[in-house]
Amino acid sequence: xxxxxxxxxxxxxxxxxxxxxxxxxxxxxxxxxxxxxxxxxxxxxxxxxxxxxxxxxxxxxxxxxxxxxxxxxxxxxxxxxxxxxxxxxxxxxxxxxxxxxxxxxxxxxxxxxxxxxxxxxxxxxxxxxxxxxxxxxxxxxxxxxxxxxxxxxxxxxxxxxxxxxxxxxxxxxxxxxxxxxxxxxxxxxxxxxxxxxxxxxxxxxxxxxxxxxxxxxxxxxxxxxxxxxxxxxxxxxxxxxxxxxxxxxxxxxxxxxxxxxxxxxxxxxxxxxxxxxxxxxxxxxxxxxxxxxxxxxxxxxxxxxxxxxxxxxxxxxxxxxxxxxxxxxxxxxxxxxxxxxxxxxxxxxxxxxxxxxxxxxxxxxxxxxxxxxxxxxxxxxxxxxxxxxxxxxxxxxxxxxxxxxxxxxxxxxxxxxxxxxxxxxxxxxxxxx
Amino acid sequence: xxxxxxxxxxxxxxxxxxxxxxxxxxxxxxxxxxxxxxxxxxxxxxxxxxxxxxxxxxxxxxxxxxxxxxxxxxxxxxxxxxxxxxxxxxxxxxxxxxxxxxxxxxxxxxxxxxxxxxxxxxxxxxxxxxxxxxxxxxxxxxxxxxxxxxxxxxxxxxxxxxxxxxxxxxxxxxxxxxxxxxxxxxxxxxxxxxxxxxxxxxxxxxxxxxxxxxxxxxxxxxxxxxxxxxxxxxxxxxxxxxxxxxxxxxxxxxxxxxxxxxxxxxxxxxxxxxxxxxxxxxxxxxxxxxxxxxxxxxxxxxxxxxxxxxxxxxxxxxxxxxxx
Numbered sequence: 001x002x003x004x005x006x007x008x009x010x011x012x013x014x015x016x017x018x019x020x021x022x023x024x025x026x027x028x029x030x031x032x033x034x035x036x037x038x039x040x041x042x043x044x045x046x047x048x049x050x051x052x053x054x055x056x057x058x059x060x061x062x063x064x065x066x067x068x069x070x071x072x073x074x075x076x077x078x079x080x081x082x083x084x085x086x087x088x089x090x091x092x093x094x095x096x097x098x099x100x101x102x103x104x105x106x107x108x109x110x111x112x113x114x115x116x117x118x119x120x121x122x123x124x125x126x127x128x129x130x131x132x133x134x135x136x137x138x139x140x141x142x143x144x145x146x147x148x149x150x151x152x153x154x155x156x157x158x159x160x161x162x163x164x165x166x167x168x169x170x171x172x173x174x175x176x177x178x179x180x181x182x183x184x185x186x187x188x189x190x191x192x193x194x195x196x197x198x199x200x201x202x203x204x205x206x207x208x209x210x211x212x213x214x215x216x217x218x219x220x221x222x223x224x225x226x227x228x229x230x231x232x233x234x235x236x237x238x239x240x241x242x243x244x245x246x247x248x249x250x251x252x253x254x255x256x257x258x259x260x261x262x263x264x265x266x267x268x269x270x271x272x273x274x275x276x277x278x279x280x281x282x283x284x285x286x287x288x289x290x291x292x293x294x295x296x297x298x299x300x301x302x303x304x305x306x307x308x309x310x311x312x313x314x315x316x317x318x319x320x321x322x323x324x325x326x327x328x329x330x331x332x333x334x335x336x337x338x339x340x341x342x343x344x345x346x347x348x349x350x351x352x353x354x355x356x357x358x359x360x361x362x363x364x365x366x367x368x369x370x371x372x373x374x375x376x377x378x379x380x381x382x383x384x385x386x387x388x389x390x391x392x393x394x395x396x397x398x399x400x401x402x403x404x405x406x407x408x409x410x411x412x413x414x415x416x417x418x419x420x421x422x423x424x425x426x427x428x429x430x431x432x433x
Numbered sequence: 434x435x436x437x438x439x440x441x442x443x444x445x446x447x448x449x450x451x452x453x454x455x456x457x458x459x460x461x462x463x464x465x466x467x468x469x470x471x472x473x474x475x476x477x478x479x480x481x482x483x484x485x486x487x488x489x490x491x492x493x494x495x496x497x498x499x500x501x502x503x504x505x506x507x508x509x510x511x512x513x514x515x516x517x518x519x520x521x522x523x524x525x526x527x528x529x530x531x532x533x534x535x536x537x538x539x540x541x542x543x544x545x546x547x548x549x550x551x552x553x554x555x556x557x558x559x560x561x562x563x564x565x566x567x568x569x570x571x572x573x574x575x576x577x578x579x580x581x582x583x584x585x586x587x588x589x590x591x592x593x594x595x596x597x598x599x600x601x602x603x604x605x606x607x608x609x610x611x612x613x614x615x616x617x618x619x620x621x622x623x624x625x626x627x628x629x630x631x632x633x634x635x636x637x638x639x640x641x642x643x644x645x646x647x648x649x650x651x652x653x654x655x656x657x658x659x660x661x662x663x664x665x666x667x668x669x670x671x672x673x674x675x676x677x678x679x680x681x682x683x684x685x686x687x688x689x690x691x692x693x694x695x696x697x698x699x700x701x702x703x704x705x706x707x708x709x710x711x712x713x714x715x716x717x718x719x720x721x722x723x724x725x726x727x728x729x730x731x732x733x734x735x736x737x738x739x740x741x742x743x744x745x746x747x748x749x750x751x752x753x754x755x756x757x
Contacts, residue, residue, distance in 0.1 A: 128687075128717060128718045128719060129714050129715045129716065129717045129718075130687040130715065130716050130717055130718040131718060132715070133715040133716070149719070150719075150757070155718050155719065156687060156718045
């Protein structure tokens, strides 16, 4: 009996994956553990390994195809073996039934990363070749035309009637623009003319082409749905503090002189937060609607800006790691993140997240709380500022930090206290020296 | 100009060519003394004698074979097979010999023969005397097929066929012999592979040949009363086919009906539709319709015979569906 190769489920919220490329061909002998193909899921490209040895008998899905998790995509077995029928993949489930109770989804909720429930059955748009040719020649979108042909087909007279209704013949358009619109499949009736007397010219067509909606990439779709979920479900509030980083700056410089793996400001902030989370476990928690969970371990996500979005690799057990360990790990993780090489376990499971835009000259900002956490810290740049010390103006290195908190389980006082603890740890970094 | 019967047009064409070229001679069953089953050779025996107008034995294979041989030796025979249904007995001579010899002898021989025959339903003479068999020969490389619908076309085409150096099947229609048409007094020829627009129109194209041209014109009249303007294209030659005229019409109207009296399956319209979609797919506003004879042996009963082949109302119905 041939062994099926399936799209692996690599995360609770993973519903589908796209095949990037097959690493083996039909007919190849494979061993258990061999990498069979690369798939793209969430924001990373992963290898899928074989759980059987034998011949790769048949590949059922090709590079570029997106399939739901658990879908059979190939078979491994002995040559000549009869292969079972593989039913067509059902659309990934609307409700995240595989999700652990901590995410009680409401009935209409679209799960992450699935975009929308299966659309209603639509009639196929049909058009006669002649009508299609006419529409293309005129540079208009035939799907907007009312059909009177048999079986709801758009036929020539429908296109003619539509053109008349829309006053097509009195449309001012240059021949170049018309041809270009036809080539680019842009409906000339949608265009605003900027030429003399409102004439549609080539530039208008080119502008329309540039403004054409483009689909969101897989990465962006996932980010978008997480953000929407957070915005929709988490009532948040902000607490901002200024931190005097002067002492820490000096310490950092001193420490880095003796090191090849440099320690960044963010590494200190990770450690400081880890301490504070130990003292305020409620900030290391997550609200689950009618319940909440306080996480035992402290895993801190560090937001990284990548090519088509952002990702937050996780420094696990940050409270039990030294500053050097944190520095080394975060450098590695950032590198991997930028190369899309993070494994799911490397970007999942954070209990608290830090987003640092200090290197971009940002004074302060608001971060959006990841849907599986209770708070997120937004860190601004370290800037020489004039502050008052003992009644006198002095220049100190000041950094603004802003905590976004889930008001369902965190109140202003708690968040303020937590943030003050972070500030204390950063302003008095003896623990690091 | 003078008005002549279709059979007269045939007879005149034969006569003129026999006068013009001494190598032209006729052979067939009952063509000499009897003057032809439908009168197409009437008077020719008297004028040209038994050497040039020959009654044959009742053997279609012999008629076709002898004509082939004579043609290969320099004569220009116009042989007649009395009923297109009997072509089956001459198939081997026609398809395997006449059609292929020029090619198989590397051009060192040619077969300039015309095989006249007549087909079609309407006389109540049943399944073995009423068929339309042109599709079989359209499918055989090397032999050509001409089917005139009017006296004018019949005369001009027959003369051309006699002068052509290829074996050509010239299929008349038994119900057309009695039709009349205006013919010029001076000589004229109609080239092979030339279709004729018998009625110009803009709403749809009806492609037909032989008797179905007249039926199509009748249908067009009916349609005109309802404001539907049909163009009727008379192919005249089935092979060689005037693709250009046909396609020009299709591109103009976008809606097509192909008509043939022959059985629907693997009929000439089947071939036409293939050619049309190859050349004019983007110009079609609707799927192409076939109006053909039923896939049945032609019945003897007059009512059934009439129902077995396309009538004007069948074409009218199809046209209305197309332009609906």
